[in-house]
Amino acid sequence: xxxxDTSLYDExxxxxxxxxxxxIGVKLDFDFIPKPNQYVKFGGNITSHKFSPGVISISExxxxxxxxxxxxxxxxxNALESYLYIEDDIxxxxxxxxxxxxxxxxxxxxxxxxxxxxxxxxxRYLFNDDFSVKASYANMTQYLHxxxxxxxxxxxxxxxxxxxxxxxxxxxxxxGGFAYTIAEGLEIxxxxxxxxxxxxxxxxEGQSFVLIxxxxxxxxxxxxxxSYGGEIFLQKKLGKTTGWxxxxxxxxxxxxxxxxxxxxxxxxxxxxxxxxxxxxxxxNDKWDVGLVWVYGTGNAVSLPRANYDNFDPNDFEALDGxxxx
Numbered sequence: 001x002x003x004x005d006t007s008l009y010d011e012x013x014x015x016x017x018x019x020x021x022x023x024i025g026v027k028l029d030f031d032f033i034p035k036p037n038q039y040v041k042f043g044g045n046i047t048s049h050k051f052s053p054g055v056i057s058i059s060e061x062x063x064x065x066x067x068x069x070x071x072x073x074x075x076x077x078n079a080l081e082s083y084l085y086i087e088d089d090i091x092x093x094x095x096x097x098x099x100x101x102x103x104x105x106x107x108x109x110x111x112x113x114x115x116x117x118x119x120x121x122x123x124r125y126l127f128n129d130d131f132s133v134k135a136s137y138a139n140m141t142q143y144l145h146x147x148x149x150x151x152x153x154x155x156x157x158x159x160x161x162x163x164x165x166x167x168x169x170x171x172x173x174x175x176g177g178f179a180y181t182i183a184e185g186l187e188i189x190x191x192x193x194x195x196x197x198x199x200x201x202x203x204x205e206g207q208s209f210v211l212i213x214x215x216x217x218x219x220x221x222x223x224x225x226x227s228y229g230g231e232i233f234l235q236k237k238l239g240k241t242t243g244w245x246x247x248x249x250x251x252x253x254x255x256x257x258x259x260x261x262x263x264x265x266x267x268x269x270x271x272x273x274x275x276x277x278x279x280x281x282x283x284n285d286k287w288d289v290g291l292v293w294v295y296g297t298g299n300a301v302s303l304p305r306a307n308y309d310n311f312d313p314n315d316f317e318a319l320d321g322x323x324x325x
Contacts, residue, residue, distance in 0.1 A: 025048065042086040148268055170199055278292050
């Protein structure tokens with residue numbers, strides 16, 4: 001019997017994936033105070049984006065130092081984004097404070113222009129020095145998509161733009177809560193929120209950034225999302241021992257017709273429970289000690305229900321054993 005050809009084990013393969021964004025922009029912001037209880041802000045921005053959604057370089061080095069290097073790219077996407085905004089923060093009465101604003105924007109890419117008007121409103125009412133409530137509403141449009149690969153543990157999250165095939169993501173959110181001073185220096189607050197999102201994107205089943213046969217636009221599915229939750233926060237501000245403890249209960253789901261048979265599933269960054277604790281104690285004028293503890297729910301995963309033995313079809317002994325069983 002001859003010796004095995006060890007050169008087969010000396011080959012080196014490398015795959016490199018690059019993604020980037022280059023921006024050039026101009027931004028102007030103005031402040032206007034017409035009276036002591038009113039504060040107005042307004043301005044605008046224009047930005048030129050240059051997106052490189054994906055460049056893959058594949059290198060193969062053999063034992064004779066021959067190097068084969070091939071590159072693939074999805075191409076460069078140029079886009080122009082601009083917006084105008086105005087915001088008015090006004091104290092209507094000593095107890096009632098309102099913040100109202102309007103954000104208008106447009107995004108031009110591949111001869112396609114997207115327009116958006118985004119109103120925002122927040123209200124705070126102070127019943128007395130110890131108790132206050134607040135509520136808010138916001139309508140938002142985001143012209144950058146976060147495209148993640150949830151089937152591999154690599155830092156491959158990409159920011160990609162809307163195109164003539166895929167629109168921007170849109171959402172609206174409501175939130176509310178109250179704050180109460182239990183005692184001097186001891187405060188508790190409770191808040192909750194609900195958010196709906198439209199035109200989100202995610203890789204279709206079986207697709208990922210490493211497949212170079214098609215553009216990323218052909219690999220994604222478009223769907224919706226919902227997020228909601230609440231937080232309890234207790235803070236001590238006075239005394240030698242100060243600190244806070246907070247607990248957040250939240251849920252984030254996604255629904256895509258082309259993923260998971262159209263059934264709703266937890267999003268990759270769904271974090272159901274989050275508990276944080278921070279304490280600080282002043283021993284004297286020179287020394288103090290601190291303690292921080294954080295607990296959070298991990299990522300949601302789906303475990304396999306069964307497994308199957310694999311065999312080499314050229315291994316006749318294994319094949320015979322498999323047929324006998």
